[in-house]
Amino acid sequence: MDDVSTMVARQYEAYAYPEPFSDLEAQIAAGYQQFGDPSRYGPLIWPEGRPRQKLRILCAGCGTVQAAYFAFTNRDCEVVGVDLSSSSLAHERFLQDKHGLTNLRLFQGDLREVGQVGQQFDYIVCSGVLHHMADPDEGLRALASVLDPAGAMLLMVYGATTRTGVYLLQDALRRLNVPQSPEGVAFGRRLVGQLPSHHYARWYTSGAEELKHDTAFVDTFLHPQDRAYTVPQLLEMLEQGGLKLHSWIDNGLYFADAALNEFQPDVREAVARLPDAEQWAVVESLTLRIGMHMAIARPAAVASRIDFDAPDWDLLRPQWMPDFRCIRAASGQQPAQFRRGSVTLDLGPTESALLAAADGSRSLRDIFALPLLASMPPAERAARGGRFFSQLWRMGHLMFSRAPS
Ligand SMILES: C[S@@+](CC[C@H](N)C(=O)[O-])C[C@H]1O[C@@H](n2cnc3c(N)ncnc32)[C@H](O)[C@@H]1O
Numbered sequence: 583m584d585d586v587s588t589m590v591a592r593q594y595e596a597y598a599y600p601e602p603f604s605d606l607e608a609q610i611a612a613g614y615q616q617f618g619d620p621s622r623y624g625p626l627i628w629p630e631g632r633p634r635q636k637l638r639i640l641c642a643g644c645g646t647v648q649a650a651y652f653a654f655t656n657r658d659c660e661v662v663g664v665d666l667s668s669s670s671l672a673h674e675r676f677l678q679d680k681h682g683l684t685n686l687r688l689f690q691g692d693l694r695e696v697g698q699v700g701q702q703f704d705y706i707v708c709s710g711v712l713h714h715m716a717d718p719d720e721g722l723r724a725l726a727s728v729l730d731p732a733g734a735m736l737l738m739v740y741g742a743t744t745r746t747g748v749y750l751l752q753d754a755l756r757r758l759n760v761p762q763s764p765e766g767v768a769f770g771r772r773l774v775g776q777l778p779s780h781h782y783a784r785w786y787t788s789g790a791e792e793l794k795h796d797t798a799f800v801d802t803f804l805h806p807q808d809r810a811y812t813v814p815q816l817l818e819m820l821e822q823g824g825l826k827l828h829s830w831i832d833n834g835l836y837f838a839d840a841a842l843n844e845f846q847p848d849v850r851e852a853v854a855r856l857p858d859a860e861q862w863a864v865v866e867s868l869t870l871r872i873g874m875h876m877a878i879a880r881p882a883a884v885a886s887r888i889d890f891d892a893p894d895w896d897l898l899r900p901q902w903m904p905d906f907r908c909i910r911a912a913s914g915q916q917p918a919q920f921r922r923g924s925v926t927l928d929l930g931p932t933e934s935a936l937l938a939a940a941d942g943s944r945s946l947r948d949i950f951a952l953p954l955l956a957s958m959p960p961a962e963r964a965a966r967g968g969r970f971f972s973q974l975w976r977m978g979h980l981m982f983s984r985a986p987s
Pocket of ligand 1: 587590591594599600642643644645646647648664665666667670691692693694708709710711714715801
C-alpha cells in the first residue's frame with residue numbers, strides 16, 4: 583500500500599462509511615436506494631439490452647453497505663465487494679449473514695490490485711472512492727482492466743464547484759492539526775457553527791443531512807486525501823482510462839432544460855444550443871448544484887449516447903426513470919402532476935397520456951401511432967412528440983432502450 587492508501591484505510595477502520603444500518607429490507611422499504619442499481623436502471627446502463635441475466639458485479643471500495651445492497655437487490659447476480667477497511671467489510675458480512683446473501687464475496691484489499699480476484703465484470707460500481715486515491719487515474723485504469731468489453735461502470739466522484747467551501751475548511755483544519763478523533767470532530771463542529779453566514783462551507787453544510795453522523799463529518803472535513811472534479815476534468819479522466827461517458831444518472835442536473843429553469847429563456851436557450859459537453863460545463867458553473875457527479879461510463883467502443891438526430895431515433899423505447907412518479911392524475915382543468923426527487927412537473931391530458939404509454943415496451947414510433955394523436959398529421963406527431971420525449975429525457979425523467987425490456 584502507498585502512504586495514501588494506508589492513511590485512507592486508517593480513517594475508514596475508525597470511521598467506517600457510510601453510517602451502517604442493520605436491515606437492508608427495512609431500509610429499502612423506508613425508501614433507501616442506491617443509484618445505478620442494474621435491477622432498476624438496466625435500460626439506461628445497457629440500452630442495447632442487458633448482456634446476461636447473471637451479471638458479474640464488482641463494488642470497488644464498497645464501504646459498509648453497498649456490496650450487500652447490490653447482492654440483495656440482484657439476487658440472480660454474483661457480487662464481489664472489495665475494500666481497504668476491515669471494519670467496513672465486517673458490516674458487509676453482517677448484512678450478508680442477516681439476509682443470506684450467498685451471491686456475495688468480499689475481499690479486503692486495494693482496488694489497484696483488483697486483477698488478483700481473477701475475474702472480469704459486467705458492471706463495476708465505484709462511488710466515492712477514486713477521489714480518495716493518490717492517483718485516481720491509476721485506480722480507474724485498474725478497474726477498466728477487469729471490465730468486460732461490453733460492460734459498464736457506475737462512477738461517483740465529487741463535483742468541484744459545490745465543494746469549494748469543503749476544501750477551504752479542510753485546509754484550515756489540516757493547518758490546525760485537528761485530528762480524526764471524537765475531540766477533533768467536536769472542535770470541527772464548533773468551528774463550523776462559528777463560520778460567517780456567507781462562508782461557502784455553511785452553504786454546503788445546510789444541504790448535507792448526513793453530516794449529523796461523525797463518520798460523515800470526518801469523511802467531509804477531516805479527510806486526508808480528497809479531490810473533486812469539474813465536468814471537463816471528469817470527461818478527461820474517463821478518456822485517459824479508455825472510457826467514455828455513456829449517461830449521467832440524472833440528466834436534469836446537466837442539461838439546460840431543467841437545470842436552468844430559474845434563468846430567463848434567452849440564457850437557457852443560449853446554453854442549450856452548446857454542444858453537450860460544453861453545455862454541462864456551463865450549467866455546472868452557473869448552478870453550483872452538482873456536489874457529486876454520478877455517471878455511467880463504458881469502454882469507448884460500446885458507449886453510446888442517446889441521439890435524437892440519428893436516422894432511427896424513433897425506434898428508441900422510452901420508460902420512466904425509477905424514481906419518477908405520477909402523484910396526481912389530470913382532472914378537468916387541473917393538469918396531471920409528476921415528481922422525481924424535489925422536481926415536480928405539470929402536464930396536460932395529451933402529454934400525460936403520451937407519458938403513460940412510455941413503459942419500455944413501445945418505441946416512440948409505436949407511441950406516435952396511438953389513436954390519441956390521430957388528429958395530428960404524421961410529420962407533426964413525430965416532430966412534436968420527439969421534442970416532448972427528448973426534453974423529458976434531458977430533464978432526467980426518462981431513460982431509453984433500443985431493445986424490448
Ligand atoms: C466514502 S466511502 C464510500 C463507500 C461506498 N462506495 C458508498 O458509496 O457507500 C469510500 C470507501 O472506499 C474505500 N477505499 C478508498 N480507497 C480505496 C482503495 N484504494 N482500494 C479499496 N478501497 C478503497 C474506503 O475504505 C471506504 O470504505
